[in-house]
Amino acid sequence: MNFIEQLAPLAIKHGKANGVLPSMIIAQGILESRSGTSELARKANNLFGIKAGSGWTGGTYTVRTSEQGQHGNVTYINAAFRKYPSYEGCVIDLVHKYTHGTGWEDHNRYAGVLGQTDYKKAITALKAAGYAADVKYAEKLIERIEQYNLTKYDKEEPDMPVIFIDPGHGGKDPGGGTNKQFTEKDMVLKISLEQKRHFERNGIKVVMTRTNDEYVDSVPRTNRVKASGAQYCISNHINAGGGEGAETIHSIHASPVIATGILDALVACGAKKRRVFSRKGNGNTDYYYMHRMTGSVSTVIVEYGFADNTSDTQKIIKDWKKYAEAVARYYIEHVFKKKYVAEVQTEKEDDELEFTSGTLRNTVEGLLSSHAKQKQLIEDGIKAGSFGTVWRDKFDKKQLGKHDILGLYMLHHK
Numbered sequence: 360m361n362f363i364e365q366l367a368p369l370a371i372k373h374g375k376a377n378g379v380l381p382s383m384i385i386a387q388g389i390l391e392s393r394s395g396t397s398e399l400a401r402k403a404n405n406l407f408g409i410k411a412g413s414g415w416t417g418g419t420y421t422v423r424t425s426e427q428g429q430h431g432n433v434t435y436i437n438a439a440f441r442k443y444p445s446y447e448g449c450v451i452d453l454v455h456k457y458t459h460g461t462g463w464e465d466h467n468r469y470a471g472v473l474g475q476t477d478y479k480k481a482i483t484a485l486k487a488a489g490y491a492a493d494v495k496y497a498e499k500l501i502e503r504i505e506q507y508n509l510t511k512y513d514k515e516e517p518d519m520p521v522i523f524i525d526p527g528h529g530g531k532d533p534g535g536g537t538n539k540q541f542t543e544k545d546m547v548l549k550i551s552l553e554q555k556r557h558f559e560r561n562g563i564k565v566v567m568t569r570t571n572d573e574y575v576d577s578v579p580r581t582n583r584v585k586a587s588g589a590q591y592c593i594s595n596h597i598n599a600g601g602g603e604g605a606e607t608i609h610s611i612h613a614s615p616v617i618a619t620g621i622l623d624a625l626v627a628c629g630a631k632k633r634r635v636f637s638r639k640g641n642g643n644t645d646y647y648y649m650h651r652m653t654g655s656v657s658t659v660i661v662e663y664g665f666a667d668n669t670s671d672t673q674k675i676i677k678d679w680k681k682y683a684e685a686v687a688r689y690y691i692e693h694v695f696k697k698k699y700v701a702e703v704q705t706e707k708e709d710d711e712l713e714f715t716s717g718t719l720r721n722t723v724e725g726l727l728s729s730h731a732k733q734k735q736l737i738e739d740g741i742k743a744g745s746f747g748t749v750w751r752d753k754f755d756k757k758q759l760g761k762h763d764i765l766g767l768y769m770l771h772h773k
């Protein structure tokens with residue numbers, strides 16, 4: 360997990376709850392600790408150079424710093440900084456500084472920073488309060504916020520649930536569930552991205568193994584799962600090897616409830632039911648590494664069907680979006696216990712044609728409701744040279760929608 364991913368949940372948890380923008384806190388961490396690589400960050404988990412002070416009872420870390428005097432003479436001083444068991448302590452202290460000021464005589468010092476929704480205003484207030492000696496401090500923070508797109512963390516809620524989606528395979532590994540119509544790695548990536556969209560629409564944060572055609576070995580793959588902060592993981596796959604139907608696999612240590620719920624949801628979309636199972640490897644461990652190596656994250660492997668089965672393949676090609684949504688919806692409703700917000704359908708295009716005249720409406724509606732009239736229009740149009748024979752082929756193959764017919768009508772009658 361990189362520095363930003365590590366700091367962001369803390370900045371959201373403690374910053375957001377107290378009116379301090381997470382983006383500003385993260386930018387301060389990046390700048391002041393050089394993304395966690397400074398001595399103070401490495402040795403004391405202190406990202407913001409917070410001094411120990413007289414009231415501090417926790418651990419300290421002493422840094423010998425040089426200061427140049429007025430006459431160019433260099434003196435050394437030992438400064439004691441707060442030492443924390445993790446980054447969380449220093450985030451709490453930074454936020455406390457903003458909410459409580461720097462002492463009873465100046466407790467409103469950072470009031471301008473609080474409750475801001477615009478990071479530039481928050482940072483301007485920080486500068487005005489004299490937070491840093493560096494005259495370019497504000498400018499540097501803004502630069503980092505924009506460079507790393509940190510404002511996205513300002514929009515996240517403190518206890519937003521997280522789910523991990525693992526599109527199987529990738530890169531040089533196409534996956535065994537590959538046939539002439541699709542490769543497993545591409546199909547499961549499409550399914551995974553579709554699921555991501557549905558989760559995010561419903562206020563659930565998604566972390567993924569990969570969002571493009573990347574090869575990820577088992578160790579980095581499972582490390583990403585463990586570092587995500589997610590409690591649940593869906594590992595998407597297409598099967599092969601001479602079977603039929605969808606199946607879900609849970610850990611030998613887990614209850615089959617979620618795996619069963621997912622399979623039932625897929626079956627409700629038309630998938631053939633194969634089985635829910637778990638598989639033991641050596642000793643008392645799971646056979647599949649996505650179960651064995653993902654720690655406490657509850658992982659279900661979902662096999663949407665067999666790439667070497669014609670019926671499964673046709674269903675996957677036709678219904679992969681439905682399958683993806685069904686799985687996401689199951690988690691949203693039954694695992695995260697949230698009300699599922701269905702997607703707003705934008706079918707206006709197909710259902711509501713707008714007309715400027717009643718006569719035209721009657722003509723068009725008559726045309727659209729009669730197969731014979733459409734056929735006649737196509738033949739008349741081709742004969743008159745209004746359009747080509749390709750439209751007869753399309754019509755015969757039932758490839759034309761309302762708008763196509765209407766378009767041909769307009770071409771023929773213009």
Ligand SMILES: [Zn+2]
Pocket residue numbers: 527528534535536543595596597
């Ligand atoms: Zn696979």
